[in-house]
Amino acid sequence: MTLRTGLVVLAVAAATVIAAPAHAALNVFACEPEWGALSTELGGGDVSVFVATTARQDPHQIQARPALISRLRNADVAVCTGAELEIGWMPVLLRQSSNGKVQPGSPGYFEATQQVRLLEVPTRLDRAEGDVHPQGNPHVQTDPRYMRVIAAALAKRLAELDPAHAASYAQRATAFDDKLGQAIERWRTEAAPLKGVNAVIYHKDWVYLFAWLGINDVAAIEPKPGVPPGGAYLAQLLDEVPKRQAKLIVYAAYQDARAPDFIADKTHIPAVMLPFTVGGTDAAKDLFGFYDDTIKRLLVGLGGNGG
Numbered sequence: 001m002t003l004r005t006g007l008v009v010l011a012v013a014a015a016t017v018i019a020a021p022a023h024a025a026l027n028v029f030a031c032e033p034e035w036g037a038l039s040t041e042l043g044g045g046d047v048s049v050f051v052a053t054t055a056r057q058d059p060h061q062i063q064a065r066p067a068l069i070s071r072l073r074n075a076d077v078a079v080c081t082g083a084e085l086e087i088g089w090m091p092v093l094l095r096q097s098s099n100g101k102v103q104p105g106s107p108g109y110f111e112a113t114q115q116v117r118l119l120e121v122p123t124r125l126d127r128a129e130g131d132v133h134p135q136g137n138p139h140v141q142t143d144p145r146y147m148r149v150i151a152a153a154l155a156k157r158l159a160e161l162d163p164a165h166a167a168s169y170a171q172r173a174t175a176f177d178d179k180l181g182q183a184i185e186r187w188r189t190e191a192a193p194l195k196g197v198n199a200v201i202y203h204k205d206w207v208y209l210f211a212w213l214g215i216n217d218v219a220a221i222e223p224k225p226g227v228p229p230g231g232a233y234l235a236q237l238l239d240e241v242p243k244r245q246a247k248l249i250v251y252a253a254y255q256d257a258r259a260p261d262f263i264a265d266k267t268h269i270p271a272v273m274l275p276f277t278v279g280g281t282d283a284a285k286d287l288f289g290f291y292d293d294t295i296k297r298l299l300v301g302l303g304g305n306g307g
């Protein structure tokens with residue numbers, strides 16, 4: 001072997017080590033970006049995280065693409081919202097992946113909504129009311145207090161699945177909980193002006209965020225959950241919104257801005273786009289940036305309202 005080929009061999013060996021760290025014990029398949037971010041916080045170098053969707057996609061409606069099936073086939077754990085948010089696509093992926101480790105009921109299948117008490121659990125199920133969430137509202141990631149509870153449960157689960165690194169998961173879980181606890185205190189102070197504010201929403205995405213910050217949802221742009229607004233409904237909304245003393249119109253990064261912008265234009269109430277998850281805005285780079293930017297955008301919207 002010449003010196004030159006020897007160097008090439010060494011370089012290739014080094015590249016291989018970097019590409020596949022011997023430490024990446026667990027392959028995580030995260031259904032939504034917030035669970036990918038949480039898995040990274042808790043798993044650090046002990047996990048390799050794949051995120052199935054982006055903040056620009058509607059998590060209610062995802063295509064079960066072959067690329068997602070092969071990712072799920074190689075996963076050790078699937079971390080999802082649950083409560084039927086992924087009912088339109090995860091069952092297909094789970095079936096097609098033929099991966100016993102991540103099937104519902106196995107330790108490798110984790111649902112965030114199973115760890116907390118859900119709001120808006122319907123007492124009576126009526127499909128005519130639109131695409132309601134029959135197990136309750138699944139959009140729990142917008143309240144960091146829920147995130148805290150879910151984080152503790154997920155860290156425990158990761159440690160069960162990868163006992164060799166149990167101490168590391170526990171350590172990172174404690175550090176994350178401390179940091180989040182301090183941030184929650186800071187956010188409470190920062191968000192004080194939002195308490196009691198009335199807001200128009202797009203979809204019932206915000207029940208947890210609004211419960212946390214004390215914002216009232218007074219009208220929805222969707223006439224029924226999952227149903228886009230038509231012209232007649234929008235006209236009716238234009239009539240209603242000023243009467244309800246709304247100060248903000250709130251929609252998610254994945255939603256169409258046209259209806260919120262139209263109402264904002266006609267009523268002079270600011271439309272505020274919120275990240276809804278990690279990656280929804282440039283500032284929402286991780287979970288802390290996600291909550292930071294959500295509050296900042298709401299405050300800017302409220303400030304621009306002219307009181």
Ligand SMILES: [Zn+2]
Nearest residue numbers: 060133204205
């Ligand atoms: Zn929903």
